[in-house]
Structure formats: structure tokens, C-alpha cells
Amino acid sequence: MPSEESRATITDTQSIASPAINAEDRAQEADHPSSLVAKFGVDQPLQLDCGIDLSPFQIAYQTYGRLNADRSNAILVLHALTGDQHVANTHPVTGKPGWWETMIGPGRPLDTDRYFIICSNVIGGCMGSTGPASTNPVNGKLWGLDFPIITIPDMVRAQTMLIDRLGIETLFCVVGGSMGGMQALQWTAAYPKRVFSALAVACSTRHSAQNIAFHELGRQAVMADPDWHHGRYFEQGTHPHRGLGVARMAAHITYLSDAALHRKFGRRMQDRDLPTFSFDADFQVESYLRHQGSSFVERFDANSYLYLTRAMDYFDIAADHDGVLARAFRGIQTRFCVVSFTSDWLFPTPESRALVHALNASSARVSFAEIETDRGHDAFLLDVPEFFDISRAFLQSAAAARGLTRADG
Amino acid sequence: MAQQQILPLNGLVQDAAVHYRGDHLLVAEMVERGSKVLDVGCGEGDLLQLLEARGIDGRGIELSREGVNRCVAKGLAVVQGDADADLVNYPDDAFDYVILSQTLQATRQPRVVLENLLRIGHRAIVSFPNFGFWKMRLQLLVGGHMPRTENLPATWYDTANIHFCTIKDFVQLCDEINVKMERAVALDLHGRPLRVNLPWWFWNLFGEQGVFLLSRAGKGK
Numbered sequence: 001m002p003s004e005e006s007r008a009t010i011t012d013t014q015s016i017a018s019p020a021i022n023a024e025d026r027a028q029e030a031d032h033p034s035s036l037v038a039k040f041g042v043d044q045p046l047q048l049d050c051g052i053d054l055s056p057f058q059i060a061y062q063t064y065g066r067l068n069a070d071r072s073n074a075i076l077v078l079h080a081l082t083g084d085q086h087v088a089n090t091h092p093v094t095g096k097p098g099w100w101e102t103m104i105g106p107g108r109p110l111d112t113d114r115y116f117i118i119c120s121n122v123i124g125g126c127m128g129s130t131g132p133a134s135t136n137p138v139n140g141k142l143w144g145l146d147f148p149i150i151t152i153p154d155m156v157r158a159q160t161m162l163i164d165r166l167g168i169e170t171l172f173c174v175v176g177g178s179m180g181g182m183q184a185l186q187w188t189a190a191y192p193k194r195v196f197s198a199l200a201v202a203c204s205t206r207h208s209a210q211n212i213a214f215h216e217l218g219r220q221a222v223m224a225d226p227d228w229h230h231g232r233y234f235e236q237g238t239h240p241h242r243g244l245g246v247a248r249m250a251a252h253i254t255y256l257s258d259a260a261l262h263r264k265f266g267r268r269m270q271d272r273d274l275p276t277f278s279f280d281a282d283f284q285v286e287s288y289l290r291h292q293g294s295s296f297v298e299r300f301d302a303n304s305y306l307y308l309t310r311a312m313d314y315f316d317i318a319a320d321h322d323g324v325l326a327r328a329f330r331g332i333q334t335r336f337c338v339v340s341f342t343s344d345w346l347f348p349t350p351e352s353r354a355l356v357h358a359l360n361a362s363s364a365r366v367s368f369a370e371i372e373t374d375r376g377h378d379a380f381l382l383d384v385p386e387f388f389d390i391s392r393a394f395l396q397s398a399a400a401a402r403g404l405t406r407a408d409g
Numbered sequence: 410m411a412q413q414q415i416l417p418l419n420g421l422v423q424d425a426a427v428h429y430r431g432d433h434l435l436v437a438e439m440v441e442r443g444s445k446v447l448d449v450g451c452g453e454g455d456l457l458q459l460l461e462a463r464g465i466d467g468r469g470i471e472l473s474r475e476g477v478n479r480c481v482a483k484g485l486a487v488v489q490g491d492a493d494a495d496l497v498n499y500p501d502d503a504f505d506y507v508i509l510s511q512t513l514q515a516t517r518q519p520r521v522v523l524e525n526l527l528r529i530g531h532r533a534i535v536s537f538p539n540f541g542f543w544k545m546r547l548q549l550l551v552g553g554h555m556p557r558t559e560n561l562p563a564t565w566y567d568t569a570n571i572h573f574c575t576i577k578d579f580v581q582l583c584d585e586i587n588v589k590m591e592r593a594v595a596l597d598l599h600g601r602p603l604r605v606n607l608p609w610w611f612w613n614l615f616g617e618q619g620v621f622l623l624s625r626a627g628k629g630k
Contacts, residue, residue, distance in 0.1 A: 366486060369489070390482050394484060
């Protein structure tokens with residue numbers, strides 16, 4: 001029997017379906033998002049690692065809960081590669097629930113009755129923060145590949161400007177998984193005094209060669225699509241949905257695990273008992289992947305995918321500190337909680353352990369839990385009660401140390 | 410054998426509401442308030458909770474994933490790791506006290522571990538089951554089999570405890586690696602301290618476990 005999840009993915013297409021949402025909706029979100037927006041004028045450029053000053057630029061963000069009088073209860077949630085600022089509300093393009101509604105809300109680990117939650121779209125993203133899908137104010141055309149290459153430190157530098165704008169000196173916590181975890185770690189390494197605590201999940205202080213290789217595969221798939229038009233597809237009225245879909249399919253495999261795929265799909269057939277002796281999606285797992293590819297291209301900009309994967313590839317905290325990771329965290333007072341998952345082969349536990357060793361060498365206060373699950377890298381987005389318990393307890397303990405009481409929230 | 414330097418056990422008050430393990434209470438009483446402590450092999454974090462309740466900045470290392478996750482879910486700063494492999498990552502003098510509670514006998518290299526404890530911490534507190542305890546001796550002597558007790562119920566073939574020692578052995582090791590014993594206490598089967606000022610041979614026979622407060626005897630060795 002196919003599971004509910006796999007049954008919902010049935011498609012009859014031979015390849016990745018064309019997007020159902022038209023490009024104009026996506027383009028609208030890039031410049032005029034359904035979010036709060038912080039605009040930074042020419043007097044406040046974002047200084048990028050590549051040497052370019054990005055200006056003017058904007059950051060799209062969402063908030064949940066209330067900032068207390070001391071401005072001491074703010075949590076910044078950092079999204080992953082294909083996430084966005086709509087962490088705990090219905091997505092304006094897809095109509096789906098927020099990507100971390102299991103974590104954020106009243107009584108949830110990131111309790112909106114107690115904490116003030118901020119989540120912003122990263123620079124280079126396509127949901128309202130300035131990126132390749134935004135309009136370049138110089139010529140009124142979309143940036144495309146004219147947009148400068150950005151890095152994880154650039155994303156975080158932009159976030160500090162947003163936090164300044166909101167009048168917050170010190171964040172109570174930075175929280176993120178995967179690329180979001182990278183940003184959380186970059187916050188602690190670059191702005192340790194502005195971060196009281198950090199919850200870094202399924203991530204690493206650097207992108208591994210294998211992960212760079214998978215990203216390169218994805219980028220090449222996008223660029224090989226004739227609809228890509230060297231990044232000017234919007235001027236041709238096209239979108240490289242096949243290339244981006246293939247990129248998403250390959251990436252999605254890395255987010256799961258052999259055991260999870262086997263458990264969900266095995267070798268089961270899709271709506272048929274016998275093989276068709278063709279290249280149809282005979283197997284449920286094929287159908288599922290095609291669905292993942294086609295639903296992704298509806299909401300995501302292909303160029304943005306190139307830029308954000310590149311930012312992750314360049315990430316290496318130790319490299320910025322003479323190759324010694326521990327130097328990045330010397331004397332740090334931030335409280336850390338590091339979480340990994342046993343079946344995550346994209347950011348496997350040894351990467352988290354290396355981080356923990358560096359934090360130990362800096363005498364940082366760190367909790368580190370490896371959670372047993374067969375759900376792979378994606379586990380941080382799924383319903384894993386042990387992860388919720390650990391996150392809740394870490395934040396409660398940090399809140400007690402910070403002197404946050406219930407009444408504050 | 411090392412000179413006995415035993416300080417009196419004083420002021421140990423059992424919290425009326427909570428029942429802590431005898432050796433935990435003893436360890437907690439040895440740690441000065443406001444200090445920074447690393448508990449190696451912290452189990453499910455009972456001792457760390459007791460220490461934190463006393464205003465001590467406690468950190469932990471635990472081998473079992475379940476133990477670590479329970480600790481972290483209690484809000485404790487605990488990481489997964491083991492005494493043999495992970496102590497090397499900590500810098501010199503990082504803690505005021507490093508505690509090794511009922512874990513020394515499960516390490517691969519107890520001597521190296523002990524040296525690391527006193528490198529990382531200004532002081533170390535070590536407790537371990539005494540294999541010289543009369544019940545142990547009797548089981549081997551009369552029963553002819555490896556001893557098992559309430560506190561050490563595992564059989565020889567599935568025990569994690571690979572380096573048993575007696576109180577006498579431990580005192581000898583401390584002497585060899587130039588470790589100073591600031592305080593030593595033997596506990597009976599119920600975790601109660603034996604009377605002080607008894608000779609070592611008595612402790613070695615009637616102490617079910619030993620608890621030692623150690624410091625570096627001086628530089629150069």
C-alpha cells in the first residue's frame with residue numbers, strides 16, 4: 001500500500017511538470033513581497049565579501065510573538081537553502097503551512113507566547129530580499145547573473161543590519177538547520193557578543209567536497225537547460241524548470257536516506273502491477289522525485305538557486321581563522337546546542353563533533369545531541385519529538401540564565 | 410603507600426525533598442560554590458543537576474546517546490563523548506574540578522585519563538567501586554567466580570568495566586604519577602561514608618567504593 005505521503009505525489013507526466021504558478025507571481029514576491037520589508041538606502045550599503053557594496057537593498061522578514069520591554073527575548077530563525085521567511089505562516093505562493101510550524105507557535109519549542117521570533121529571507125533569495133530575481137535599480141531590469149556573488153557571512157552581515165533596524169542589540173538565540181545552521185554559526189563566530197545562545201542543527205562549519213560536488217551537479221543541470229538563456233530567462237518568458245527540477249531531484253535524494261526511501265517506497269510500482277517497459281515513472285520513488293522537482297520550480301527562482309548553493313560552497317569558518325576552528329570561538333560566552341541526526345549523510349555527525357571539539361577547546365558551554373532517526377538530513381524539518389524536547393529544554397535553560405520570565409514574553 | 414591526608418567530612422545536609430545518591434552528595438560537598446565543573450561520564454545528569462542547584466557551572470560528557478539526550482533535554486550542557494578519546498580536546502586549566510564518577514574502571518587507559526583530568530582541571534574528584542571490598546574478595550575466594558554485586562550486576566563477559574582496581578591500587582597509582590590526595594573517603598554498601606581515621610587496609614576491605622579529591626602535587630612531573 002502506498003503511504004498517504006506517496007499517494008499524494010502521483011503524477012502522470014513523463015518528466016517534470018511545467019509550473020502551475022506563473023512567473024509573474026514569483027517575480028512579484030521578489031520585489032514586492034507579502035512580508036514586512038526593511039529597505040536600506042544608498043547611505044547604508046551592504047559590504048559584500050566579493051568587494052562590492054550592494055546598495056540600495058532590502059530584506060523581507062516576518063515576525064511572530066512580541067518583543068519585550070528589555071528587547072531581550074528575540075530569536076532569529078535562519079532558513080535553509082530553499083526555505084524563506086515564511087517559517088510559521090501560510091506561504092503566499094504555495095498556500096502551504098510555514099516550513100517550521102512544528103517548532104514555532106504558542107507552547108511550541110520556540111514559544112511565541114514567550115519569545116519574539118524573527119525570520120528573514122536571505123540576501124540572494126527570491127522571496128523579497130534583494131537577489132538575482134530582484135530588479136536592479138541601476139537599469140530597471142532584473143539582476144540575473146549581474147547580481148554579485150554572495151556568501152554566508154554576507155547573509156549574516158545583512159541580518160545584523162536588520163536587527164539594528166529593529167533596535168535589538170543582543171539576540172536571545174539564533175536558530176537554524178542546514179544552511180540556517182551555517183548562518184547561526186557565522187553569527188556566533190563573527191558577532192559573539194550579540195548572540196546569547198545558538199541552536200545549530202544538522203549543519204557544519206564548512207561545506208564538504210561531496211556537498212560542493214552535489215551542488216555543482218545541480219547548477220550544471222540548471223545551466224544545461226536551454227530555457228536558462230545564460231540567466232536571462234525572464235526576458236525570454238521562460239524558466240529553466242527542467243534543469244532546476246533535476247537539480248532539486250538530485251538534492252532531494254541527499255536530504256533523505258536509503259532506509260527512509262526504502263521504508264516509504266521500496267520497489268513498489270506507481271498505479272500499475274507490471275513494468276511498462278518504458279521510461280515512465282513505473283516506480284513510486286520516481287513519481288515522488290518528479291513531484292518534488294516540479295513543485296519546487298513553482299516557487300523558486302533558478303538563478304537564486306545558483307547563488308545560494310554557491311554561498312554554501314564557499315562557507316568555511318576555520319579558513320577565516322588560520323585554518324584553526326577553535327580560534328573562531330576563542331573566549332566565547334554564547335551557549336551552544338548542537339544537534340545532528342544519525343542518518344544525515346549530507347551533514348553527518350562527525351562534522352558536528354568537530355564543531356563541538358572546537359567549542360570545548362574554547363571552554364564554551366555546549367550541549368551536543370545526536371538523534372537516532374532514519375529520516376536523513378530532512379529530519380530537522382520533520383516531526384521528531386526528541387528534537388523538539390531538546391530544543392525546548394535548551395531554550396528554557398538559556399531563558400533562565402538570561403533572566404527571561406514568562407511575564408516578559 | 411601515600412601519606413593519608415584526610416580532611417573531616419562536615420556539613421553534609423541531605424535535601425529533605427530529593428534523595429540523591431550518597432556518592433553524589435559527597436562529591437557535591439567537595440566542590441566549592443561558584444566553580445566550573447566537568448562531569449566525565451555524567452549518565453543521566455543527576456549529579457550535574459545537583460551541582461547546578463548549588464550554583465555551580467556544570468558541563469558533562471557521556472558515552473551513551475540516550476544518556477546525553479536525556480541530559481540535554483533537562484537543559485544541561487552535555488556532549489556525547491568518552492573519557493579516553495575526548496578529554497584531549499579540552500585545554501589546560503579549563504575547569505576548577507573535573508569529576509569522574511564510577512567511570513574510571515570502564516576506561517581503556519585509566520592512567521592517561523587520570524592525568525588528563527588533572528591537566529584540564531585544577532582538581533579532580535574520582536570515585537570508583539573498590540574491588541578489594543570484602544564481599545568481592547569472598548565471592549572470588551569461596552565462590553570461585555568473578556564477583557557481582559548490587560552496584561556491579563554485570564557478568565564478566567558483558568561488563569563495560571575493564572579495569573577494576575582496589576582502593577590500595579588507586580592510591581598507589583596516584584603516588585606514581587605524583588598526584589596529591591587532598592581528601593579520601595570510603596563509602597559502605599549504602600553509600601554512607603565510613604568513619605574517618607581508619608587505616609587504609611580497613612577501608613580497602615570494608616569500603617564498597619572510594620571517593621578521592623585530587624590535585625597536582627606540584628610542577629615538573
